Amino acid sequence: MGSIKERVKSYADYIKNFYPKNFKPSLAVVTDGNFVYPDGMKFNNEVLFSEAAPDVISKTDGSPKFIFARTGNTDLLIVKNRLHFYNGIPMQSIGDLIYTLKFCGVKKIISIDEVGHLDPRLDEGTYCFVHDHINLMGDNPLIGPNDNQLGVRFPDMSDCYNSGLLKKVKKTVIENKSVYSEGIYIGILGPAGETEAEARFYREIGGAIAGYSMVPENIAAVHAGIKFVGIGLISRHLLADKMAEETRSETLIIADRKSALKKANTQLNKILIELIQEL
Amino acid sequence: MFAAYKQAHEYISKYFKDNHPIGIILGTGLGGLVNEIKNQTNIDYGDIPNFPVSTVETHHGKLISGKIGGKKIIAMQGRFHFYEGYSHKQVTFPLYVMKLMGVKFLIVSNACGALNPQFRKTDLMLITSHVNFHFTTPLMNFRYNATPASAFYSKRLIDLCSQTALENSIGLHKGVYLSVQGPNLETRAEYAMVRKLGADVVGMSTIPEVLVARQLGFETLGLSIITDEGFPDTLKVAVLEEIVHAAGIAEPRLTKLTVKLIGKL
Numbered sequence: 001m002g003s004i005k006e007r008v009k010s011y012a013d014y015i016k017n018f019y020p021k022n023f024k025p026s027l028a029v030v031t032d033g034n035f036v037y038p039d040g041m042k043f044n045n046e047v048l049f050s051e052a053a054p055d056v057i058s059k060t061d062g063s064p065k066f067i068f069a070r071t072g073n074t075d076l077l078i079v080k081n082r083l084h085f086y087n088g089i090p091m092q093s094i095g096d097l098i099y100t101l102k103f104c105g106v107k108k109i110i111s112i113d114e115v116g117h118l119d120p121r122l123d124e125g126t127y128c129f130v131h132d133h134i135n136l137m138g139d140n141p142l143i144g145p146n147d148n149q150l151g152v153r154f155p156d157m158s159d160c161y162n163s164g165l166l167k168k169v170k171k172t173v174i175e176n177k178s179v180y181s182e183g184i185y186i187g188i189l190g191p192a193g194e195t196e197a198e199a200r201f202y203r204e205i206g207g208a209i210a211g212y213s214m215v216p217e218n219i220a221a222v223h224a225g226i227k228f229v230g231i232g233l234i235s236r237h238l239l240a241d242k243m244a245e246e247t248r249s250e251t252l253i254i255a256d257r258k259s260a261l262k263k264a265n266t267q268l269n270k271i272l273i274e275l276i277q278e279l
Numbered sequence: 280m281f282a283a284y285k286q287a288h289e290y291i292s293k294y295f296k297d298n299h300p301i302g303i304i305l306g307t308g309l310g311g312l313v314n315e316i317k318n319q320t321n322i323d324y325g326d327i328p329n330f331p332v333s334t335v336e337t338h339h340g341k342l343i344s345g346k347i348g349g350k351k352i353i354a355m356q357g358r359f360h361f362y363e364g365y366s367h368k369q370v371t372f373p374l375y376v377m378k379l380m381g382v383k384f385l386i387v388s389n390a391c392g393a394l395n396p397q398f399r400k401t402d403l404m405l406i407t408s409h410v411n412f413h414f415t416t417p418l419m420n421f422r423y424n425a426t427p428a429s430a431f432y433s434k435r436l437i438d439l440c441s442q443t444a445l446e447n448s449i450g451l452h453k454g455v456y457l458s459v460q461g462p463n464l465e466t467r468a469e470y471a472m473v474r475k476l477g478a479d480v481v482g483m484s485t486i487p488e489v490l491v492a493r494q495l496g497f498e499t500l501g502l503s504i505i506t507d508e509g510f511p512d513t514l515k516v517a518v519l520e521e522i523v524h525a526a527g528i529a530e531p532r533l534t535k536l537t538v539k540l541i542g543k544l
Contacts, residue, residue, distance in 0.1 A: 132468040138414035142462050144364035157466040158514045184468045205472040219463055 004147040008096055012103030014052035015066055020044045023068055025077040027276060028106040030217060033062070033081035034261070035112060037069075038269035044068040049079075049097065056093045057083065064097065066104075071273050077104060084213055085137060086191040091216050095141030098220035099150055108165065108227045108279055111218070112268070114261055115211035115232035116194065118203040119183055120239055124256075125263035126179070129169060130230030131161050133185040133215050134205060141220045151223035160218055162227040165279055169229060172278045176271045183208020185230060187215030199238040210238055229279065233264035280368070280422070283329040284375040290328050291376065294320060295344040298381035299353040301541060302374075302497070304488060306358055307390035307526050308504035311534045312347075313356060319345035324357065330376075331359050331369045342373075348542035353380055360484050362462035367417035371491040375423065378495045384436070384544055385497040386537060387489065390526055391482035392465070392509035392517075394474040395454060400508055401529045403451050403536070405440055406432055406501030409486050410457040410478055417487045418494060425496045431489055433498040436540075440500060443540045449532050454479030456503055458486040467511040474511075481509060502537070504529040 023044070037043075049056070050063035057063045067078040083089045083097055101109065115128070122128055146153040166182070173180040186202045188194070190212035194202070202210050209232040221228045235257045237243075248256070305312055313319075321343040324330045332340060340357040359370040377385070393399065409431065437453070444451035457473050459465060461483035465473070473481050480503050492499045506525040507517050 132466050134466065134468045134472050138460075140460065140463065143362050143460060146462070152519070153462055154517070154519060155463045156517045157464050157469075158516050160466055205475060206468055223463070 004099065005149040008099040009103045011052040011096070011100040015047055015100070015104060018045060018047045018068070020068055023075050024105060025068070025075040026105060026107045027074065027279060028077040028079060028101050028109050029276070030079040030082050030109060030111045032114060035080065036265050036269070037078070038272050040071060040273050042070045044070070053096065053100070056096055057089070062087070072277050074277055076276060077101065077106060082213060082217070085139070085216060086189060086212050091139045091141040092144065094216045095220040098217055098226070099224055102224045102226055106226060108229070109217070109221050110229045110231065110276070110279070111214050112231045112233060113211045113214040114235050115185065115209040116236040116238040117209050117234045118186070118199060118238045119208040122181055122183070122208065122234055124234050124237055124260040125267070126181070126234055127264050127268045128209050128232045128234060129166065129180070129182040130185040130209070130214065130232060131166060131182045133160070133187055133218060134207065135187045135215045135219070137187050137189050137215060141216050142223055151225065155219070155223045157222060160222045160228065161230055165227055165229050168278050169275060172274055173271055176274060178271055185214055185232060186210040188212060194238055196240040196243045199240040199243060202238065203240070209234065231268065233261055233268065235261035235264060284372070284379060286328045287330055287376045288379040291322060291342065291380070294322055295353065295380070297351060299344065299351045300381060300383045301350055301352040301544060302377040302382035302385045303352055303354040304358050304385070304387040305354055305356045306388040306484060307506070308502070308530050308533045309388040309537065311530045312354070312537055313343065315347055315534060315538050316343055316345035316352065316354065317347070319343050329372065331365055331372060347538055350541055350544065352541070353377060353382065358484065361413055361460055361487065362483055367413070367415055367487045370487045371417045374488060374491045374495060378425065382497060385492045385499045386502070387485055387499065388502045388504065388533065389482045389485045390506040390522065391456065391480040391503045392470070392507045393480055393505045394470060394509050395479040396510060398452055398479065398505050400505055400525045402505045403449070403529060403533055404480055404503040404505060405437055405451055405453045406456045406503060407437060407453050408432065408455050409489065410455065410476060411486050411490070412457055412459045412473070413486065414460070417491050421494055423495065425494065428493045428496050428498060431493050431499065432501055436498055436500040439543055440536070440540050443543060444536055447535060447539055449536050451536070452479070456485065456501065457481045459483060464517050465509060467514050470509040470514065471511040480505060500540070502533060504533060
């Protein structure tokens with residue numbers, strides 16, 4: 001089955017046509033559309049994934065944007081406005097996006113996802129690194145025939161958030177006098193919010209944070225041999241007892257979430273460039 | 280759907296005559312059982328109308344009819360997995376055909392990772408119960424008219440198998456099998472979670488077949504070969520060759536156990 005490789009390589013070839021001169025990215029940063037990038041990043045041009053892969057996503061359905069960027073001496077590929085499973089995008093398409101990055105030359109991915117925290121020691125408005133995950137999404141990009149040219153049939157997941165990279169991350173964060181947190185990420189479907197019973201369940205099975213988008217990206221990346229760093233931007237709490245006593249209106253909850261996300265984004269930006277250069 | 284089963288059965292009946300009371304799914308670890316089947320004839324899955332085709336390297340793709348211990352058996356050499364992209368309905372298609380062939384007992388085997396710290400690579404485990412983590416079921420819109428069996432895993436067969444193992448000095452654990460979708464192996468956090476949920480071993484197959492088997496009224500026996508260890512605190516990188524090697528070591532024992540058991544059915 002060579003078809004997946006052929007397909008994603010054609011997407012990558014299309015995108016590489018737009019590369020600035022001497023652009024050789026080995027790192028990609030994958031974020032939502034609302035992520036604000038740190039000052040000090042230089043952006044060159046950009047191309048929509050929908051142009052490279054019209055069968056995967058159309059412009060009107062909210063296409064990811066590939067932005068060619070640079071910080072210091074490091075070229076990087078930014079994928080802004082990632083594909084979300086909860087939008088009805090098939091897992092295979094999310095896989096395609098990650099495999100496309102592989103053929104763009106990417107060897108490491110930093111995936112930044114909005115999460116709620118289950119661990120009471122974490123806080124809204126901060127970020128948390130991911131050292132492992134539990135997939136409760138009921139699906140993954142590898143189901144179906146395996147393309148042996150992309151990866152093995154049964155990928156090992158014992159180090160799916162590369163411990164070597166995580167060591168470097170920890171060192172960098174601490175050297176920058178920021179707080180280093182890490183935890184297990186629970187991959188859930190969304191987009192509806194979580195119930196108290198669910199929050200208790202996710203905590204019970206070992207979760208520190210929960211989100212909707214990182215897990216399929218990680219599985220496809222591990223399959224393709226790309227090293228993966230996961231960062232959760234904590235925008236809300238999922239503390240069951242606190243949820244039971246919620247008195248805020250829905251409007252206020254959403255507003256709080258948005259401002260917490262912004263705060264976490266800003267906090268992360270204080271060290272993001274440093275991180276990118278260290279990895 | 281029924282017409283599809285009938286068509287497949289009609290084709291098979293041209294080559295496999297008579298009633299076949301015992302059905303066997305030769306999952307990992309039971310491959311060697313093929314050598315114990317006397318007077319065997321076989322049909323390629325590809326030749327059978329409506330039959331799915333196996334895509335995994337270590338599974339073959341033949342339906343085998345023959346005798347073990349004087350009893351007529353129908354065996355699937357090569358099974359279908361959810362992670363290959365088949366629906367649960369496709370994975371379980373052959374069971375309906377087995378029903379039409381007169382199957383009353385189903386023996387199914389699989390390879391799995393140990394979660395129970397008392398289990399080791401190459402051990403055998405008898406399945407007493409399972410947890411379905413496929414987030415789907417083959418029983419949606421199940422219309423087949425049959426009386427379901429009283430248990431997913433027959434207590435009578437569990438006792439019989441335990442007894443047989445004892446008589447033949449074959450070590451045999453008993454425990455709970457949990458099936459994830461796969462094909463990726465589990466993360467440490469996932470191994471820890473499924474252990475917490477009460478599973479002794481984790482694999483990627485078997486449960487869809489067992490769900491249908493029960494609905495069709497089969498007495499079912501599930502046997503697992505432990506090919507790797509999923510202990511989160513000491514997790515080693517899993518190597519496919521080592522997994523296959525471990526299965527190879529356990530195979531003769533499992534084959535012997537199954538042959539002796541069939542003799543008692």
